[in-house]
Amino acid sequence: MDVGLALPQYDYSVAGENPLSWGTVAAWAQAAETAGLASVWLSDHLFLSIEKYGAPPGEHGGFEPLAALAALARATTTVRLGTLVLCAQLRPPAVLAKALATLDVVSAGRLIVGIGAGWFRPEYEAAGIAFERPGVRVGQLAQAVEVLQEVFGAKRFRPRSVQQPHPPIWVGGQGDRVLGVAAALADGWNAGGWVGPVDAYRERLDVLERHCEKLDRDPATITRSVNRYALVGEDEADLQRRWERLRELTPPGVLDRTTLGEYRRGRLVGTVQEVREQLASWEALGVATFIVNLGALPFSVTTTDDLELVASATKHRGAP
Numbered sequence: 001m002d003v004g005l006a007l008p009q010y011d012y013s014v015a016g017e018n019p020l021s022w023g024t025v026a027a028w029a030q031a032a033e034t035a036g037l038a039s040v041w042l043s044d045h046l047f048l049s050i051e052k053y054g055a056p057p058g059e060h061g062g063f064e065p066l067a068a069l070a071a072l073a074r075a076t077t078t079v080r081l082g083t084l085v086l087c088a089q090l091r092p093p094a095v096l097a098k099a100l101a102t103l104d105v106v107s108a109g110r111l112i113v114g115i116g117a118g119w120f121r122p123e124y125e126a127a128g129i130a131f132e133r134p135g136v137r138v139g140q141l142a143q144a145v146e147v148l149q150e151v152f153g154a155k156r157f158r159p160r161s162v163q164q165p166h167p168p169i170w171v172g173g174q175g176d177r178v179l180g181v182a183a184a185l186a187d188g189w190n191a192g193g194w195v196g197p198v199d200a201y202r203e204r205l206d207v208l209e210r211h212c213e214k215l216d217r218d219p220a221t222i223t224r225s226v227n228r229y230a231l232v233g234e235d236e237a238d239l240q241r242r243w244e245r246l247r248e249l250t251p252p253g254v255l256d257r258t259t260l261g262e263y264r265r266g267r268l269v270g271t272v273q274e275v276r277e278q279l280a281s282w283e284a285l286g287v288a289t290f291i292v293n294l295g296a297l298p299f300s301v302t303t304t305d306d307l308e309l310v311a312s313a314t315k316h317r318g319a320p
Contacts, residue, residue: 001279001282001283001287001288001289001290002037002038002039002288002289002290003037003038003039003279003289003290003291003292003310003311003314004032004037004038004039004040004041004079004080004082004289004290004291004292005028005029005032005037005039005040005041005291005292005293005294005307006041006043006084006227006291006292006293006294006298006299007025007028007029007032007040007041007042007299007301008020008024008025008028008295008299008300008301009025009042009043009062009063009065009068009299010045010048010060010061010062010299010300011060011061011062012048012050012055012060012251012297012300013062013295013297013299013300013301014300014301015248015249015250019061020062020063022063022068022071025063025068025072026071026072026075028040028301028304028307029072029075029076029079030075030076031304031307032079032307033076033077033078033079035307035308035310035311036311036314036315037079037311037314038079038080038289039079039080039081039082039112039289039291040072040076040079040080040081040082041082041083041084041114041227041291042063042065042068042069042082042083042084042299043062043065043083043084043085043298043299044065044083044085044086044087044090045062045087045120045123046090046123046126046127047059047060047061047062047122047123047126048060048062048120048298049122050251050254050297053253053254053296053297054253054254054255054256055251055252055253055254055297056251056252056253059122062299065083065086066083066099066100066103069081069083069103069107069111070102070103070106070107073103073106073107073108073110074106078110079110080110080111080112081103081107081110081111081112082111082112082113082114082170083112083113083114083115084114084172084190084227084291085114085115085116085170085171085172085190085192086113086114086115086116087115087116087118087123088115088116088117088118088137088140088141088144088145089118089124089129089137089140089144090118090123090127090129093143093144093147093148093151094147094151096144096148097147097148097151097152097157098151098157100113100148100161100167101152101157101158101159101160101161101166101167102159104161104162104163104167105159105160105161105162107162108162109161109162109163109167111161111163111167112167112168112170112188113148113167113168113169113170114170114171114172114190115141115144115145115148115169115170115171115172116141116171116172116173116178116192117134117137117138117140117141117173117178118131118137118141134175134177135177138175138177138178138181141171141178141181142181142184142185145169145171145181145185145186146185148166148169149165149166149169149185152165152166153165153166168187168188168223169185169186169187169188170182170186170187170188170189170190170223170225171185171186171188171189171190172189172190172191172192173190173192174191174192174193174204176207179204179207179208179211180211182208182211182222183208183211183212183214183215183217183219183222184211184215184217186222187222187223188222188223188224188225188288189208189222189223189224189225190225190226190227191204191224191225191226191227192227193227194227194228194229194267194293194298195228195229195265195266195267196228196266197265197266198278198281198282198285200266201226201282201285202285205224205285205286208222220286223288223289224285224286224287224288224289225287225288225289225290225291226282226287226289226290226291227290227291227292227293228266228267228268228290228291228292228293229263229267229268229269229292229293229294229295229296230267230268230269230275230292230293230294230310231243231246231263231267231268231269231294231306232268232269232270232271232272232275232306232309232310232313233270233271233272233309234271234272234309235271236271238271239260239269239270239271240260242302242306243260243263245302245303246295246296246302249295249302249303250295250296250297250300251297254296254297255296263296268290268292272309272312272313275310275313276313276314279313279314290314292310294306294307294310
């Protein structure tokens with residue numbers, strides 16, 4: 001199992017930095033590569049609100065993922081570059097295929113295409129795109145994946161992606177219908193969400209496997225990925241210190257009434273040895289890529305020494 005990093009992307013992502021600078025994003029990607037992580041990831045939103053996490057209301061801007069990953073392809077050399085995940089309705093899929101193929105060429109074949117059905121209604125309204133009921137959006141997701149595969153495979157399509165027949169396409173989400181799309185069409189599945197216990201993931205995995213059984217597909221042919229908030233300490237005292245620092249670096253309202261004990265639940269949190277054991281549990285379920293988020297909000301970060309300790313915890317893992 002390899003480990004990736006959710007990069008800072010939005011104006012809330014780094015404490016004391018608003019607006020977020022491009023140099024900061026690139027520096028974190030380079031730090032992840034230096035630390036030995038296997039991949040870096042950006043999401044796909046016109047803007048985000050973090051009010052639902054307890055933060056003050058307001059919209060936060062962020063970098064567009066395809067343009068940003070193209071720039072990161074030149075700033076890095078080994079890490080894979082992924083989208084977590086593209087919103088299927090924001091771009092015509094044939095146009096998206098051309099952008100993705102170009103990005104795969106620019107990155108020398110390092111692209112992973114995560115794509116989902118979308119969930120953030122305000123950005124649809126801002127873009128003038130209908131926010132359909134879930135079943136319709138999942139259908140739009142399936143159609144987008146089919147078009148991507150068709151266009152990638154067309155002989156007259158240029159540029160040809162480095163990865164053939166196309167960069168890996170991972171469907172993101174947890175609903176039964178989304179899992180059906182993943183089983184029928186995708187190269188991989190991202191479970192979505194930043195919080196959740198192993199048992200809840202196992203239940204969703206069972207649903208995916210049932211879909212595969214109906215389609216006579218080997219579920220092992222679907223790459224599995226999970227993303228979680230992460231906080232690692234050298235020992236319990238160090239973990240407590242880093243927890244207090246995380247609270248200081250997080251926007252007001254998000255962690256104000258949360259204890260470290262509560263924060264442990266459903267997240268990758270603990271001492272180095274505890275985190276190694278947790279990762280081994282995920283790996284035992286066939287998870288091939290585990291994406292960590294260092295901050296307490298999606299696509300936010302803390303400090304590079306947190307990154308270095310997370311990276312050290314991913315090495316030399318033993319069985320739980």
